[in-house]
Amino acid sequence: MAKDPVRVLVTGAAGQIGYALVPMIARGVMLGADQPVILHLLDIPPAAEALNGVKMELVDAAFPLLKGVVATTDVVEATTGVNIAVLVGGFPRKEGMERKDVMGKNVSIYKSQASALEKHAAADLKVLVVANPANTNALILKEFAPSIPEKNISCLTRLDHNRALGQISERLNVQVSDVKNVIIWGNHSSTQYPDVNHATIKTSDGEKPVRELVADDAWLNGEFISTVQQRGAAIIKARKLSSALSAASAACDHIRDWVLGTPEGTWVSMGVYSDGSYDVPAGLIYSFPVTAANGEWKIVQGLPIDEFSRKKLDLTAQELSEEKALAYSCLS
Numbered sequence: 447m448a449k450d451p452v453r454v455l456v457t458g459a460a461g462q463i464g465y466a467l468v469p470m471i472a473r474g475v476m477l478g479a480d481q482p483v484i485l486h487l488l489d490i491p492p493a494a495e496a497l498n499g500v501k502m503e504l505v506d507a508a509f510p511l512l513k514g515v516v517a518t519t520d521v522v523e524a525t526t527g528v529n530i531a532v533l534v535g536g537f538p539r540k541e542g543m544e545r546k547d548v549m550g551k552n553v554s555i556y557k558s559q560a561s562a563l564e565k566h567a568a569a570d571l572k573v574l575v576v577a578n579p580a581n582t583n584a585l586i587l588k589e590f591a592p593s594i595p596e597k598n599i600s601c602l603t604r605l606d607h608n609r610a611l612g613q614i615s616e617r618l619n620v621q622v623s624d625v626k627n628v629i630i631w632g633n634h635s636s637t638q639y640p641d642v643n644h645a646t647i648k649t650s651d652g653e654k655p656v657r658e659l660v661a662d663d664a665w666l667n668g669e670f671i672s673t674v675q676q677r678g679a680a681i682i683k684a685r686k687l688s689s690a691l692s693a694a695s696a697a698c699d700h701i702r703d704w705v706l707g708t709p710e711g712t713w714v715s716m717g718v719y720s721d722g723s724y725d726v727p728a729g730l731i732y733s734f735p736v737t738a739a740n741g742e743w744k745i746v747q748g749l750p751i752d753e754f755s756r757k758k759l760d761l762t763a764q765e766l767s768e769e770k771a772l773a774y775s776c777l778s
């Protein structure tokens with residue numbers, strides 16, 4: 447029997463990530479090739495005409511899985527009945543700006559969208575915040591939507607995770623699909639800690655540690671980390687626009703693994719509400735290694751953390767605590 451359609455909201459749908467993301471969702475990349483979807487697209491009035499153009503193209507693409515498109519500038523209409531919300535709407539960082547510069551503009555959007563989602567979305571709503579500052583926007587959303595379970599609110603660090611896989615694959619000239627279990631800890635910002643201490647590569651002799659195969663700790667502890675941390679800025683410098691196709695693809699990976707489950711023996715990185723695991727302060731949205739099954743994620747427990755890593759986990763937690771305070775000061 448055909449499945450009932452899932453309603454997926456994309457905010458900022460007239461923007462560049464939105465333009466890359468909505469066809470992926472309509473093709474089944476996010477929820478599977480047998481899952482019909484109804485797309486809810488929200489943007490603000492100045493972008494209404496462009497948003498309508500996106501809707502026209504979705505109709506023109508004749509996606510078999512796409513059962514309807516609601517394109518609107520009305521937050522209530524956009525959020526009504528949605529099962530999944532991918533929140534991309536906001537102001538992106540431009541060349542030379544730090545994420546903190548976009549804080550004030552964005553957290554107030556997330557406060558108001560929290561209320562709309564709380565009132566109008568489906569009871570099983572899962573939220574992915576993409577717009578920066580992604581962790582802190584997600585935290586504000588959580589705090590201003592107290593009836594949405596905290597386990598249903600997340601932010602995107604899968605792009606950073608995928609970037610780390612990509613760097614290892616390039617360095618060793620191996621298939622990216624043979625690299626797994628890197629971790630992004632902390633903030634989706636330049637303080638994030640891309641950690642390869644538990645990462646492995648599939649070889650003809652079984653799985654081998656990334657550290658052993660790379661055999662260059664100076665690179666792994668230095669340039670590798672800074673390349674992943676600074677990749678967003680490098681894309682902005684090259685494109686004069688922030689990453690879009692890779693962000694859209696990562697958003698699909700994030701929701702797919704959350705809803706359909708992570709492969710056996712594999713974890714991914716998700717920004718989720720901290721419960722104090724790994725001595726990360728509770729009450730932050732922090733990126734952890736997670737596995738998922740039956741639509742629920744779980745933080746991978748018990749990984750040994752060495753002294754080098756500990757400092758980096760703490761540094762990015764510190765930044766998130768400061769962002770939280772700054773967000774509240776912007777809202778008051």
Ligand SMILES: NC(=O)c1ccc[n+]([C@@H]2O[C@H](COP(=O)([O-])OP(=O)(O)OC[C@H]3O[C@@H](n4cnc5c(N)ncnc54)[C@H](O)[C@@H]3O)[C@@H](O)[C@H]2O)c1
Pocket residue numbers: 457458459460461462463464488489490493534535536537538539555575576577578579580602603605606634688689690693
């Ligand atoms: N977490 C990540 O990995 C990651 C990666 C790339 C980009 N980003 C962030 O994603 C966001 C979107 O990036 P983009 O390049 O698509 O930007 P963009 O400017 O092209 O698109 C943003 C869209 O949001 C709309 N918008 C603004 N306020 C809104 C509101 N209140 N409600 C609904 N829509 C609203 C704008 O009109 C615009 O169409 C930015 O904040 C960017 O920094 C995050």
Ligand SMILES: O=C(O)C[C@H](O)C(=O)O
Pocket residue numbers: 539545578605677678679681688689
């Ligand atoms: O760095 C940015 O602001 C853009 C985005 O978050 C990215 O990681 O590409």
